[in-house]
Amino acid sequence: MAHKELDKLIGAYIEDRESVYHTWFMNNEDRLKAFRTIRKGLKKVISEIEAGSFGNDFKGSSLETVVTAISEQKQVFEGAAHPFFWKPKLRIPDIYENRVNQLAFGRFLNACLHAKNEKQVFDEIVKLDQLKIKGLGPAVANIIYFLHPTLFPPFNTAIVRGFNTLFHKKLKLGSWIAYLEMREDILATNQQSGLSKDLGAFAGLLFEIGSSRLILPENAEAVLAAENEKRLKVVKKRHHQVLDDQIEEKTHSEMQYHLARLGRALGYHVWIAQNDHKREYNGKKLGEYSLPALPLSGLSKSVFDTVSLIDVLWLNQNDEIVSGFEVEKSTSIYSGILRLYDLSLSVNQTCRLFLVAPDKREKEIKAQLMRPSFVKEQSLKSVMSYLLFSDLQCDCDAMCKFGTDISILDPISKSV
Incomplete structure (x- = not known):
């Protein structure tokens, strides 16, 4: 996308008082509380895993505390907890019954928590991906974002959909490789966007595109034909959420x-x-x-x-x-x-x-x-x-x- 077109899109994003830029990203009070809660909660997750007292279910666990603090962060993170629910029939994510995988996950979180630069986190992601722990995909990036918000963006279906629309790509959800590729494009584009260095702002833009609240010229006809009714429902729901807030x-x-x-x-x-x-x-x-x-x-x-x-x-x-x-x-x-x-x-x-x-x-x-x-x-x-x-x-x-x-x-x- 041309720089001028990107500026226009970002302008529409910021001018919309009911966009997540205003309802979530600029809501510094709740965001700051979330960052503190999540960091503190992760320390407990890590210590319990190392001590062998973590338990064998998501419900009631220290991990639920962390992910709940993430999922309550307005629209962008709705559903962030779902990938971590223990699904016994599928045996995913395989960190509740498999002690080796659980330890690997705990050490991954500990390394990310104490990482000083993006290479250290990047290397930990690659190592985690190589372990092929069933059900433990890039939804974990939502945790990483709250540890390193200027280096790693959040990740969900709407964000990926918005990314594919904006960058004319076909990345798939569920792949760490796709996440890292998406991250590179987001970092490069965000540098010229004029938005905050905190990648939550740009991720919010992608979320709005993926949720069909922001329509691009190149996909306007198709989106309006297929998504107009859905978009109107989202706008109405968001309006009520803003009033409730x-x-x-x-x-x-x-x-x-x-x-x-x-x-x-x-x-x-x-x-x-x-x-x-x-x-x-x-x-x-x-x-x-x-x-x-x-x-x-x-x-x-x-x-x-x-x-x-x-x-x-x-x-x-x-x-x-x-x-x-x-x-x-x-x-x-x-x-x-x-x-x-x-x-x-x-x-x-x-x-x-x-x-x-x-x-x-x-x-x-x-x-x-x-x-x-x-x-x-x-x-x-x-x-x-x-x-x-x-x-x-x-x-x-x-x-x-x-x-x-x-x-x-x-x-x-x-x-x-």
Whole structure:
């Protein structure tokens, strides 16, 4: 494709406010959380594989934690978990029963996690491909992307379809060789595209082409004839998703607002997640209800960065964390639990942890907290509870008026 035509296509991609460029790639808040969750989760996968405690199924495994954090990243990664589901009849992917393959996969992930350059990752991909582990194809590239976003693009059916349309090729899904060939063309083209060095932006462009939301001149007639009805459904669905996201963002800010004013009414110092200070509710920025800086010392930078992104913290007069709250929206309840678990491991004193979620997700919360990986964490179970949006909305004024400390939450908090 000529440079001028590519510029025009990218312009249409960026101008579309409902493209994944805006709904996912530019959504830095959720993206940054995903990168941290995935890196941390991979370390657990690797350690469990090496220790022989990984298990023989995807469900409930540490790998599910990682892939769930990927698949919740909006449209581009929908379905990212499917290739990792254990399919017993087909015996794929063959990393749950075959110990040799499992170890090879763990060492591959470890090498990619610690790789310093693209050659090291490239070499590991070639070695993994040579092992011919059944069912373990380039879907793994979605994990690699979150480790090296400027070097390796994500990979799925829509992205490959968009790539083939844009570059006039016929690469097939499921081949590491095809993935590496696709990667080379993406890297070369992205350098002249004007898009971010993060290949997620260009992959999003390919995804939109492959999903028939962006139509190219050379395939317009064929695509419009075969895909017009499907495209309209995708556009309508995306429109509703964007509207739902806007409603969720407003509700998220509302819950932070209620928690902030309740904490202050109880005499606590309140911290609102660093990246939410500029959000507004009731005409005021949430940062106005928060400490200007988080007064925690003795923490490493990575731990401090993680703790500073917890949605709401209450601190006592000695600047010790009394409680942490994670407000869940469409993101995974599982990820929220992990962030609170990280908080519990990061501070020395005991603090109470609360998930704050919509009423309709109560069953999901109960199911998530009953996962084997959490059931065995007795220290987490003893301090983890959840609050429902409706209870916080209805009872906040009364709790502000009559409460004296965190125990005022006991009547509305629930645990499993």
